[in-house]
Each structure stands twice: as structure tokens, then as C-alpha cells.
Amino acid sequence: MLPETLEKIHSLITQGAIVIGTPPAEIATLSGGREAEQQFKIAVNTLWGKGTAPVRSIGKGRLYRDDLLAALQQEHITPDVQVSDTAVHWLHRQTADADIYFFSLNQGKAFRGPITFRSEGYAEIWDPLTGSTKALGSNKRSAGDSISVDLDAGSSQFVVFRKEPHKLAEPVKKLITETALNKGWEVSFPQGWGFSSPVRIDSLAPWFTFGTNPESQHFSGTATYKRQLTIHPQPRAAYILDLGEVEAIAKVNINGKEVDTKWTYPYRVDISSYLKEGNNELQISVTSTWFNRLVYDAGLPEDQRKTWTINGPDKGSALKKYGLLGPVMLRQY
Structure with a gap:
């Protein structure tokens, strides 16, 4: 200094x-x-x-x-933010009509719990990835009130206190039902990369646990998960598909129609408008990086390799946990 x-x-x-x-x-x-x-x-x-x-x-x-x-x-000053987990990072800025808090969490573990604020006003949750906003009730929050915040590992969100209620903010809906979708999947891999046929699984796990030979255990690329989903959609209900942990990118299709692609936490997709009465076909395509295949190719003669890079991992390097790792949940709101 x-x-x-x-x-x-x-x-x-x-x-x-x-x-x-x-x-x-x-x-x-x-x-x-x-x-x-x-x-x-x-x-x-x-x-x-x-x-x-x-x-x-x-x-x-x-x-x-x-x-x-x-x-x-x-100094008799109330802390601006009180949160039990020191891993939750936050920033606060003010505008003429709002107090804006940004929260983020590194990968590792999620945070779900109350956060106490010194600010007051009409509270909203903003999603930094989609730009969607949701009002946390219609009543004005007082200074010192706590708000329940749900942060997935590696995710972020805004909590905003407006001086006046914002008519465009969508109210937060209450959870009605929650259904686990971790069983009954058929996983298909492209030909020529170690797998000769689809793999049927009743628990979600990394791809290297599906393989029956060294090449399949080192698979990198895109694998497609399929299963049937029987549902009776309720009018005005929202259905959110939560994929849990994904390594690394997931594309969701319902009944042959592409819904959305997710590349970061939270891996959640609103599938409400894609569902039909009765049986629905759920398809999730998960794409990884090339790391595991590079590990495998590092142990092969150059003329047998399918991947090349300037500076790749060594033969025998620990494999990354690629795939749809879940838990996969369908939530009705």
C-alpha cells in the first residue's frame, strides 16, 4: 500500500x-x-x-x-446477508428502485436453506441463464426476513427486492408431486466405439461402469438415454424435468420433439407443453469431452488411434465420470 x-x-x-x-x-x-x-x-x-x-x-x-x-x-449494524454456508458467494448492488443480490456456488455441493437479508421490498428470484423472474409472494418483505434459497452446485441466481411489486414477475409455484426416473433406461452408443448393442440400466452411473471391454470403458462422445414415461398431465400444472448431475451436456427430447439443451447447472427443463396423455417417450442425449477416449488412445499405437491432440492425458489416467448421473426427477408444480 x-x-x-x-x-x-x-x-x-x-x-x-x-x-x-x-x-x-x-x-x-x-x-x-x-x-x-x-x-x-x-x-x-x-x-x-x-x-x-x-x-x-x-x-x-x-x-x-x-x-x-x-x-x-x-457499530450496531445488521449484516447485509446472513447465510450459514460460507461456500455461498454473494454481491449486492442498488438501483433507484431495487436491491439486487447475486448468489453463486462452486461445484461440489448444493445449498438449500434460509438466507436473511437486511433489505426490504417485494422479493423476486431471477434466473441468470434464462432471464425468467418469479415473485416470492405478493407481500412486502421486511428487513431481517429470511428467504429460502435453492442453489445447485455450480449454479447461481439473483434475489431482488423491488420497492414496488412488478406485475410481470411469475409467482413461484408450490411443489405438488415428485417422481424419480432413475430406472428403466436404455442407453445407446454409436457403433465403432466399443459398444455393440444398447445397454439397459436400472441405476444411473458413469459410462465406464457400462463397458465390458477396455474400449467401451473409455467411451467419449454422445450417448442416448431412452425410457417411457406414463403420465396424466393436469390442466395449468407445470412439469419440470430435473436431470440432477450431468457430465457434460444434455439435450432433451419428448415424443420426438427437441425441448432444450442444458450445458450447466441446474440441468432442469420445463417439459409441460410437450407431454401428452398416457405414454410419452423421453430421450436424453448426453455429450462428454474426449478425455476418457484420449486416455485409451494414449496406450495404443498411433495407427490404431481414433483421436489426436497436442497435449493429452497419459495412459492410465483416472477416468472422468461421464454420463447422466442423476438423480433424475419429474416435479409437478
């Missing part, structure tokens, strides 16, 4: 600012030589002193060391 920056921070605190931060260890410039280093040390000492007190009063303001929560409590 520059000594001029520290001096400006000192000026702001003297005028009443509340600042939280630890003393910098080194000057962030080579210019100025020893004179600048001395200026830096004086500025650090002026702000933080020689002790380790958690808070110092400077003029009209205060400087806290590094305990953000303790500083907020001592």
Missing part, C-alpha cells in the same frame, strides 16, 4: 469514517527510496499504533483490525 493511501484513510477516519483492516506489512512501490519507506511506517503507526487493540478511535471515526462481524455488532 502507498503511504499516500494510508494518509487518505487517516483523513477519512478523522472525519468520521468507520474502517476495518489490518496494517499492511510492506510499501507497494519502489519509488521514493528510504524517505517513502519512512513515510509509510509513520502512516501505519499513526493508524494502527504499536499495540494490537481490536479498535482505535481516531478523530470522529474508528479503525477496527480484521474482525468484520465484531465491528458490525459494535
